Amino acid sequence: MNKAAELTEEQRDGGTVIRLSGNLAIACLHDLPARLDGVQGPVDAIDLSQVDHIDTIGAWTVHSAAKRLDAKIVGAHDDAQRLIEAVGGLDEPMPIRPEKLSPLARIVGQIGEAVVNASNTLVGLLGFFGASLVATWGLIRHPSRFRVNAVVQRFEVVGVSALGIIGLMSFLIGIVIAQQGSVQLRQFGMEMLTINLVGRLTFRELGVLMTAIMVAGRSGSAFAAQLGTMKLTEEIDAMRTIGVSPMEALVMPRTLAVVVMMPLLGFYSSIVAIIGGGFLCAVALDIPPITFIQRLREVVPITDLWVGLIKAPVFGVIIALAGCYQGMQVKANAEEVGLRTTAAVVQAIFLVIVIDAFFAVFFTWVGWN
């Protein structure tokens, strides 16, 4: 049964005959197709009388060789005859993959596509922002439609569960800033200024920015993946048919949760980073915690706290909308969920940093520096 397929060429009645023998099934073909391809004509016939067993792949191999060499097929038993006829009837070229463009056309096409995509995304995000404002207004007019349970549940997922990782990250960042700053400032004999550096930097910028990046990675991506999967399984369509607006039921609770949680997490992150900085000052620079806190109160104006707290909810809106928007754009397949999730995180972080730059200019302009 498992005898390997064999090929022999012999002269018979003044012509060449290829005699195949053994088992012509896919498992036993080995290099037979290659050897058949190597046979150069003229060949009169392919003799199958010694073949024990054949499957469609063997039959196809024989059929295509016979066609190429213009040879007759002889000695085939009933099964073989039937299979060869069956596959022969299906012989017609078929493209395997979509046609490839020339490299130049492809590159130009990709650039064009990227430009169109980028502008579409920007317009789409703006439109989505508008839709979320409309939904907010609807909720203000009909507060009974507000989904308290959903929002509270998101509070936990977005805020409470993030406390551990954000705390750890902020503590380490506080240590790093203090350590790096003190090395530079020591050259001027101004190690005390490390406290200014840690205090002002964390409240104004790093606390909120690092939190935004972490929330984008944790929650923005989760929103995109959740909504994308719901889109694929037609859950969102089902919602619409029942008269539930996905904007109200899915997007608003998530957005609200992030907007409320961002200032809290940002403040928490700043405080933990200061503790990290203070810890390093105490251990490495011999600045006792009491001195650290006194000095902090002298050099960090309260406006630094306002700067961080004003930016935080804006970043929250960006993260939530980018995640939800990308999730709602999923159409075709599971692969797209992955792509959209990546896009959600990248866009959220990028936009957060762009807006942060605008804020820096703005706050300098109003004199909070």
Next chain:
Amino acid sequence: MQQAEERRIEEAVEQNDVAIRVRGLRNSFGDQVVHEQLDLDVRKGEILGVVGGSGTGKSVLMRSIIGLQTPDEGEVCVFGESMVGRLDDEALAIRKRWGVLFQGGALFSTLTVAENVEVPIREYYPNIGPQLRDEIAAYKIRMTGLPTEAGPKYPAELSGGMRKRAGLARALALDPDLLFLDEPTAGLDPIGAAAFDDQTRKLQQTLGLTVFLITHDLDTLYSICDRVAVLADKKVIAVGTIEELLALDHPWIQEYFNGPRGRAATAAVEREKNKAAPTPPDGRR
């Protein structure tokens, strides 16, 4: 009587007549027991239809046989080799001999239809060159009744019925001896479903396949299944031809085959038979 039956099955195994053999299978999810002491034999070269109410574990049975679900207890043999507890890369010799069509087609979404069909060939038989592989994929796809344009398309661009056919083409890629079909006609229009049945029958006859077919479609059962296994009460309560099943006095079986849909399917089969019967020369019966 039971002993005689068992002895007969033993003999059948010795003659290599049984493709799949399930003994004492038990499957449970948490507290919920799906199968308990389930026995089943699938003979070589037959189309066995598996029916049962929703939630009776038809798909779980199929997953246990092909090793995607490790049963709590019991023995599953495919072509005489035990499949219980085998890892994904074990028992490859058996895996090469079966093809599986999942409910939704389960095509790889990043590959075209033709590339999907090439995956098992590429994986198991690297000795087959790229050109021959393309040719094989082409005739397999055409064999399942898909048009030439379907080859370079991605699964997302296909309709549900075309996706099932593409899944069938992939299941058939290695010329398997054993074919598992999980509700192949569900979600197809009646014409498409009839064509799919017809195709399955034809392939089964041409290639000498053994088919394990899960279905709710009574027309499929009547038109192509050699035997039908009924899943209820956590086990296979009966296996046999439809006539044999109809003779049994089990409420679910009676309800299933004698319900309005069952009667309609029976009537259709009767009509077919009458049409095929020779008519007297004067045109009267």
